[in-house]
Amino acid sequence: MRIRSPKDFWAGLIFVAIGAGFVLLARQYRLGDLHRMGPAMFPTLVGALLAALGLVLALRAFALDGEAVPRFYARPIGASLVAIVLFGVALQWLGLVAAIAALVLVGATAARDTRRLESAALAAAMIAFSIAVFVWLLGLPLPLWPNS
Amino acid sequence: MDTLGNLGFGLGVALSWQNVLYCFIGCFLGTLVGVLPGIGPVATVAMLLPFTFGLNPAPALIMLAGIYYGAQYGGSTTAILVNIPGESSSVVTTLDGYQMARHGRAGPALGIAAIGSFIAGCVATLLIAYFAPPLAEVALKFSPAEYFSLMVFGLIAAVVLARGSLVKAIAMVCFGILLGLIGTDVNSGVIRFAFGLPELADGLGFVALAMAFFGITDVVLNLEHAGKQEVFTSRVGSMLPTADDLRTSFWSIARGTVLGSVLGILPGGGALLASFAAYMFEKKVAKPPRAFGEGDIRGVAAPESANNAGAQTSFIPMLTLGIPSNPTMALMIGALMIQGIAPGPQVMTERPELFWGLIASMWIGNLMLLVLNLPLVGLWIKLLAVPYRLLFPAIFVFCCIGAYTVDNKIFDVYEVAALTAVGYVLLKLDCEPAPMVLGFILGPMMEENLRRAMMISFGDPMVLVTRPISAAFLVAALMLLAAIALPALRAKREEAMQE
Numbered sequence: 001m002r003i004r005s006p007k008d009f010w011a012g013l014i015f016v017a018i019g020a021g022f023v024l025l026a027r028q029y030r031l032g033d034l035h036r037m038g039p040a041m042f043p044t045l046v047g048a049l050l051a052a053l054g055l056v057l058a059l060r061a062f063a064l065d066g067e068a069v070p071r072f073y074a075r076p077i078g079a080s081l082v083a084i085v086l087f088g089v090a091l092q093w094l095g096l097v098a099a100i101a102a103l104v105l106v107g108a109t110a111a112r113d114t115r116r117l118e119s120a121a122l123a124a125a126m127i128a129f130s131i132a133v134f135v136w137l138l139g140l141p142l143p144l145w146p147n148s
Numbered sequence: 149m150d151t152l153g154n155l156g157f158g159l160g161v162a163l164s165w166q167n168v169l170y171c172f173i174g175c176f177l178g179t180l181v182g183v184l185p186g187i188g189p190v191a192t193v194a195m196l197l198p199f200t201f202g203l204n205p206a207p208a209l210i211m212l213a214g215i216y217y218g219a220q221y222g223g224s225t226t227a228i229l230v231n232i233p234g235e236s237s238s239v240v241t242t243l244d245g246y247q248m249a250r251h252g253r254a255g256p257a258l259g260i261a262a263i264g265s266f267i268a269g270c271v272a273t274l275l276i277a278y279f280a281p282p283l284a285e286v287a288l289k290f291s292p293a294e295y296f297s298l299m300v301f302g303l304i305a306a307v308v309l310a311r312g313s314l315v316k317a318i319a320m321v322c323f324g325i326l327l328g329l330i331g332t333d334v335n336s337g338v339i340r341f342a343f344g345l346p347e348l349a350d351g352l353g354f355v356a357l358a359m360a361f362f363g364i365t366d367v368v369l370n371l372e373h374a375g376k377q378e379v380f381t382s383r384v385g386s387m388l389p390t391a392d393d394l395r396t397s398f399w400s401i402a403r404g405t406v407l408g409s410v411l412g413i414l415p416g417g418g419a420l421l422a423s424f425a426a427y428m429f430e431k432k433v434a435k436p437p438r439a440f441g442e443g444d445i446r447g448v449a450a451p452e453s454a455n456n457a458g459a460q461t462s463f464i465p466m467l468t469l470g471i472p473s474n475p476t477m478a479l480m481i482g483a484l485m486i487q488g489i490a491p492g493p494q495v496m497t498e499r500p501e502l503f504w505g506l507i508a509s510m511w512i513g514n515l516m517l518l519v520l521n522l523p524l525v526g527l528w529i530k531l532l533a534v535p536y537r538l539l540f541p542a543i544f545v546f547c548c549i550g551a552y553t554v555d556n557k558i559f560d561v562y563e564v565a566a567l568t569a570v571g572y573v574l575l576k577l578d579c580e581p582a583p584m585v586l587g588f589i590l591g592p593m594m595e596e597n598l599r600r601a602m603m604i605s606f607g608d609p610m611v612l613v614t615r616p617i618s619a620a621f622l623v624a625a626l627m628l629l630a631a632i633a634l635p636a637l638r639a640k641r642e643e644a645m646q647e
Binding site: 011018022029030033034035039042043053054056057060067069070073077080083088099100103104107114115118119122126130134140141 | 367556
């Protein structure tokens with residue numbers, strides 16, 4: 001047996017895992033009956049359907065030809081995720097100014113053609129814009145500096 | 149009140165200086181984003197949500213709507229001048245529009261796109277005004293069983309009309325429903341699937357989800373396929389189409405408008421499908437079948453009219469049934485809920501100023517766009533010269549601040565990161581995010597209505613098929629599934645998606 005459609009195969013496996021996961025997690029809640037459906041009933045039904053669909057996908061991948069899984073490039077997704085998490089951490093402890101600086105400077109490295117000076121200027125511009133629009137104009141409650 | 153009276157009342161609401169201003173801002177931002185390739189309307193509406201938090205519901209909705217149909221206008225500019233669709237709904241416009249630009253007729257192409265969009269927008273506005281109220285009347289009589297079946301039908305229809313594998317799309321709907329169920333169950337008070345995180349008691353943030361799946365993942369994928377874009381900025385010339393152009397494209401605009409309006413109402417429809425269908429239809433019926441693909445003005449007029457009509461009529465199911473037909477409408481529903489308004493047929497009677505004001509604002513917005521687009525094309529062209537490396541960090545900033553400010557919770561920012569990772573892997577495996585987002589919004593409503601239906605019927609699931617309207621929805625859903633499973637139709641559908 002050879003996997004002929006890797007994309008479908010892996011998507012199927014992921015769906016089986018998610019569906020089964022929700023069904024298992026739902027077991028800690030009350031199932032009830034159809035007349036009085038408990039909190040576990042609907043998620044169990046949908047989770048089972050998802051797992052079944054995933055199984056169909058995964059099994060079908062042995063019969064039908066499909067595309068290979070495309071390459072995952074570490075840099076764009078990695079830099080983006082790190083930048084967003086840094087934004088969250090910085091916003092909590094250091095305020096908006098530091099958070100935007102971190103987000104733009106780290107986020108910009110997601111592209112290969114980033115230039116340092118340009119990123120710094122962009123960060124400054126985004127900070128100025130965000131303070132002017134979000135904080136002053138719209139009055140959203142964003143902490144600007146540490147402990148403010 | 150009759151329809152015209154209602155529209156007049158709506159015009160009164162929409163013409164207050166505040167609403168005109170927000171309508172303008174929405175249209176302007178929508179065009180701007182429409183012009184820029186790589187940011188879709190869903191991400192834009194999501195990013196601009198924080199701007200509406202301080203507003204009343206009517207101006208908030210008017211602005212968000214302006215962004216959506218404004219983006220349809222803007223997308224055509226990029227399609228014609230750069231051969232890159234600014235929006236996915238402008239993909240077919242690149243075929244003939246760019247060829248026209250290469251033959252030195254960029255001006256008339258832009259002009260006819262704007263004129264066609266304007267006509268289509270006006271017709272669609274009237275359609276909404278006439279068709280929405282009776283539809284809402286019917287919907288008010290629906291019992292939970294009918295609502296549940298309607299949602300099943302809506303989701304199936306959305307999936308069938310979407311791109312890619314049917315099984316994957318239905319699986320994504322299920323995944324979306326499950327994600328939507330995270331958080332406190334309103335019936336029992338139990339907190340479900342929260343992994344002990346108190347932040348998840350209110351459920352996953354819809355804005356965070358939309359940002360992750362339509363904003364950040366899109367940026368990441370764009371960065372992976374960083375290609376060169378060539379801006380076709382040589383003189384645009386006169387924007388006015390010649391009398392001959394107008395004569396040739398008159399019926400194309402009419403056909404595009406009708407087709408777009410109809411397809412926009414269908415669940416899963418909207419601007420994208422409308423423009424594809426209109427182009428293919430035009431190729432079949434237009435006489436003489438001159439030079440499609442080589443710069444035929446009708447190949448610009450029809451899809452551009454259709455996508456604008458479709459963008460606007462897709463508001464009908466959202467406004468009357470509270471059911472989104474595409475991810476942008478799902479965001480609109482999210483925006484309504486943030487404003488404390490439960491979407492559904494009662495909105496029209498309880499908040500007439502919101503409903504009719506929004507409809508009237510669409511007409512005003514279309515007029516603004518016509519004025520905005522023709523003279524400002526030079527500005528939009530300059531915008532296209534901004535390199536992507538300067539754009540995408542700004543998208544990050546808007547997404548993160550937007551996600552945070554919905555509830556002022558840092559946790560929502562982490563949600564964006566986590567969902568981006570999930571969305572990235574799924575997109576790599578060709579699993580489209582749109583069905584998932586619809587499932588996310590409809591999931592809790594489906595559970596609630598199914599529960600009530602079962603409660604009323606004492607646990608007899610047959611109630612879903614013994615009530616005629618409910619049965620009709622389910623049969624229609626089954627027929628759609630059967631139709632798409634038939635090989636002949638399947639081939640046709642794939643052919644349509646290929647073009």
